[in-house]
Amino acid sequence: KNQVEQSPQSLIILEGKNCTLQCNYTVSPFSNLRWYKQDTGRGPVSLTIMTFSENTKSNGRYTATLDADTKQSSLHITASQLSDSASYICVVSGLSGGYNKLIFGAGTRLAVHP
């Protein structure tokens, strides 16, 4: 069964600290992996997208890694800010029936405290 598991479910860190969020998936065949940021009461917004051949991609203070062999991805946030408080969703795209099917993780809820 195609699944995307994220950990931890929730995380609290102090402003200025770094953190790493994890995503494990069993989606096969794999097409690409995306990370989205979802602020409370808003829709998700794309942070990064990585294909099979990419193992790291950065977007400002956000750096995503991908290990396609172990089917794991991480999102590292550097020097956290209060505005980083949000849910972070891992989404894996796999080919199913000839089209890309998106499997969404349940998300990690991050709270950055002053």
Added chain:
Amino acid sequence: NAGVTQTPKFQVLKTGQSMTLQCAQDMNHNSMYWYRQDPGMGLRLIYYSASEGTTDKGEVPNGYNVSRLNKREFSLRLESAAPSQTSVYFCATRHQETQYFGPGTRLLVL
């Protein structure tokens, strides 16, 4: 350039009532999607439309219907609302490999 807009933002229904959730986009994207988001679960696809004039079922289509009115608009209809349909509904478009989400409609069915 508003992106993806959804109306209403919030709605309360009684069991058995019907309603239509509206979605519009000004990005000229061909593909549009309806998802629901429930606590502790990932977004689940209800219906999608690969292009104007076509619609297809997603993972959880039961109890819903959709209409792709034109390239800009994609509506979701609940004919007879049930408490299990209490959720936050998101409309999205897709361009290349990126999806663009609307702000969501929070629906409560009593």
